[in-house]
Amino acid sequence: MRSAIMREDTAVLLVVRPETLAVDEDALVSERERAERDGWTAGYAAGLAEARAEVKMAAEQARSRQDSVSRALDTAVAQARDVLETEHDRLQHAAAELAFQIAEAVLARELQLSSSAGLEAIHRALAESPESDGAVVRMNPADAEAIGDASQLREGVTIVADPAVGAGGCVLEVGAAIVDARIEAALARVRKVLDEAMGKP
DSSP states (O other): EEEEEEETTEEEEEEOOOGGOOOOOOHHHHHHHHHHHHHHHHHHHHHHEEEEHHHHHHHHHHHHHHHHHHHHHHHHHHHHHHHHHHHHHHHHHHHHHHHHHHHHHHHHHHHHHOOOHHHHHHHHHHHHHHSSOOOOEOOOHHHHHOOOOSSSOTTTTTEEOTTTTTTTTTTOOOOOEEEOOOHHHHHHHHHHHHHTTTTTT
């Protein structure tokens, strides 16, 4: 096959041989396969990088959520502990108050049933007092009237009616010594012990 190209006054004869137009099919296939491999490799690398980025982001989000949950749990536990401590203290105080009220009720009932509560109080006071020839017992007028004279007591004991002393108790004066055997004084001592145990001022 021959072609001639004419340029003005100069003639150039271009000779193209048929064999130069032959296509190397193996080379084309090889080039196509290489291009496919390059494209697949590039796509795979891009996809892998994107997947890694998504995994990293998901891990960071999960870690953030986990931290938030952990902080929330810590806060909830602290609040629950505060509530339990508060309720524990409140229940302790309530139990102590209930015990005190029960003690008051029992004592009041015992005083009502006892026919000699004043006399028993005198005996308790005398047992705690020093020996002496003279002692003054101050007690509620109703108890003093029920006892009558002090002949049944230790020698030298004088009974004085004193409305400031509650029923069932007495105040014994022996010289400079004073024995407070009043029911209200005993309850006050119990109350003080309970308050100190509960941390009350």
